[in-house]
Amino acid sequence: xxxxxxxxxxxxxxxxxxxxxxxxxxxxxxxxxxxxxxxxxxxxxxxxxxxxxxxxxxxxxxxxxxxxxxxxxxxxxxxxxxxxxxxxxxxxxxxxxxxxxxxxxxxxxxxxxxxxxxxxxxxxxxxxxxxxxxxxxxxxxxxxxxxxxxxxxxxxxxxxxxxxxxxxxxxxxxxxxxxxxxxxxxxxxxxxxxxxxxxxxxxxxxxxxxxxxxxxxxxxxxxxxxxxxxxxx
Numbered sequence: 001x002x003x004x005x006x007x008x009x010x011x012x013x014x015x016x017x018x019x020x021x022x023x024x025x026x027x028x029x030x031x032x033x034x035x036x037x038x039x040x041x042x043x044x045x046x047x048x049x050x051x052x053x054x055x056x057x058x059x060x061x062x063x064x065x066x067x068x069x070x071x072x073x074x075x076x077x078x079x080x081x082x083x084x085x086x087x088x089x090x091x092x093x094x095x096x097x098x099x100x101x102x103x104x105x106x107x108x109x110x111x112x113x114x115x116x117x118x119x120x121x122x123x124x125x126x127x128x129x130x131x132x133x134x135x136x137x138x139x140x141x142x143x144x145x146x147x148x149x150x151x152x153x154x155x156x157x158x159x160x161x162x163x164x165x166x167x168x169x170x171x172x173x174x175x176x177x178x179x180x181x182x183x184x185x186x187x188x189x190x191x192x193x194x195x196x197x198x199x200x201x202x203x204x205x206x207x208x209x210x211x212x213x214x215x216x217x218x219x220x221x222x223x224x225x226x227x228x229x230x231x232x233x
Contacts (some may be wrong), residue, residue, distance in 0.1 A: 045087035047216030062096030093124030124165035
């Protein structure tokens with residue numbers, strides 16, 4: 001598997017903002033962004049942009065993790081997309097699946113595509129694999145099916161012209177939940193709040209805080225650093 005192409009030890013804390021930053025040898029800088037769902041409430045996207053945020057990844061929807069209530073839309077997806085794009089932010093999306101068979105998987109893929117329809121997505125579309133809890137409906141799904149599901153999501157998204165990505169809210173659990181060798185070449189979005197990202201293989205985005213203060217958002221927010229400019233890919 002391709003190793004991480006940059007030295008994470010060179011990630012530094014910006015003395016002005018307290019946020020992480022990274023500068024490549026050629027002078028390029030990693031890009032700061034956020035991810036949001038309807039839980040953050042009202043957002044002043046102009047203020048977010050003025051606070052140095054360059055991209056946002058918005059939850060489109062998913063399947064309920066508990067019970068059999070089926071698929072759901074994030075109720076603010078359209079609103080956030082409109083506000084963010086009008087403010088000049090690059091926009092991506094994420095989706096939270098919990099399928100336990102092929103029929104449910106196909107339902108989720110169709111649902112995600114319907115949520116993206118008509119939107120100009122300039123950042124990746126991520127499939128979000130949360131740390132599994134015994135109460136989740138898909139707790140018993142094996143690694144092989146989960147990985148095959150991720151690959152199918154990514155294949156369809158790529159065919160539709162999007163940049164597919166896989167996210168997990170724990171580096172350790174990503175390595176347990178998915179067969180990463182089969183996902184070689186798929187963009188990765190990793191989360192680690194306590195340390196600099198120690199994931200040894202290639203990845204594109206690091207989510208490093210879920211308690212950030214971001215102008216224009218009244219609740220705690222998720223901050224990310226992207227080591228790739230996906231708007232050019």
